[in-house]
Amino acid sequence: MPEGHTLHRLARRHRALFGGRPVAVSSPQGRFAAGAAAVDGMVLKKAEAHGKHLFHHYAPDRIVHVHLGLYGTFEEAPHPVQEPRGQVRMRMVGETAYADLRGATACELLSTAEVRAIRARLGPDPLRRDADPEKAWVRISRSKAPIATLLMDQSVVAGVGNVYRAETLFRHRLDPQMPGSALAREQWDALWADLVALMRDGVRRGRIDTVEKEHDPRLQGRPARKDRHGGEVYVYRRAGLPCLVCGTPIAHTEHAGRNLFWCPTCQPEYR
Known part of the structure; x- marks a missing residue:
């Protein structure tokens, strides 16, 4: 299972690739179709990690939560965007690159309160500035x-x-x-x-x-x-x-x- 540094690297990478700009979000596999539709075309305001959890903030009550689990991976590539290969749970398409999520344990749309509840169950993260x-x-x-x-x-x-x-x-x-x-x-x-x-x-x-x-x-x-x-x-x-x-x-x-x-x-x- 990826350790915390991997999720923080992903958050940093996603901020660089997609942050502050509209992102086309879809679910070629279909399992995240409703969640993807709810944030499709919105601006990614923030990407952050806490422990082994990744959060993409689009709006106060539109936050995509990802937990990679044992087999989850994000694969990135520059444009042009290719046809999905395999079971792509979530696809993010930005101005110059896109990223495909596969095999994650969790990929869900949450509210601010639900994200707060997840973080309340977690201990301090050595990589976060707010860690106690x-x-x-x-x-x-x-x-x-x-x-x-x-x-x-x-x-x-x-x-x-x-x-x-x-x-x-x-x-x-x-x-x-x-x-x-x-x-x-x-x-x-x-x-x-x-x-x-x-x-x-x-x-x-x-x-x-x-x-x-x-x-x-x-x-x-x-x-x-x-x-x-x-x-x-x-x-x-x-x-x-x-x-x-x-x-x-x-x-x-x-x-x-x-x-x-x-x-x-x-x-x-x-x-």
Whole structure:
């Protein structure tokens, strides 16, 4: 599933391509036909993201909400506009380019109140200027759930997915199974600051890079990582491979239905 930086990149891209101008919106597939007709030809006033949710604001009660889920994608192309290929849920056509949405979990027309209700259920997003990390800290500090669970709970922190979870816990040498209530305030402050920095870098690069310069593959004499997620990472999807810091094989287990990766040496068991 795309992590928060991907949605913020999309919002930024859509502002550049379509913002401030009328947009032709349609639903070649038909599943979003009524919603598309309601905003077709209107000016896109704002595109923003909160966590893994994307919002296109056309008018106070005409906001298109998109959640990509596991399989959703936006594909862009310059004019001329081509005939739709496959199941296109929503097509946006601007002055110079168009974008097709496929496979999204949600694509719906909402009111301002409905968008406000979605955002109220979400935790602070490290990529938003209005984020309040104190809100997340209150939830974490009072919970006995593992920190690995809490970081993936979108009502606690919005936008963090499996990659950012695994990598930030490694970078701060935290046991994924450590209870949230055992986390010190200074540890949380450092973790939040790191999420902000890493995710902002993800928005700029379009990939997730988490390794420090001294662990760059070119300096360590090892091949660069090849993965559809891109970027150089410490533990994510590196099960059985040596830790880039200490050489211990990276461990892997299933945690709450998702894959969890960590280094047993660098992230010693919490006691």
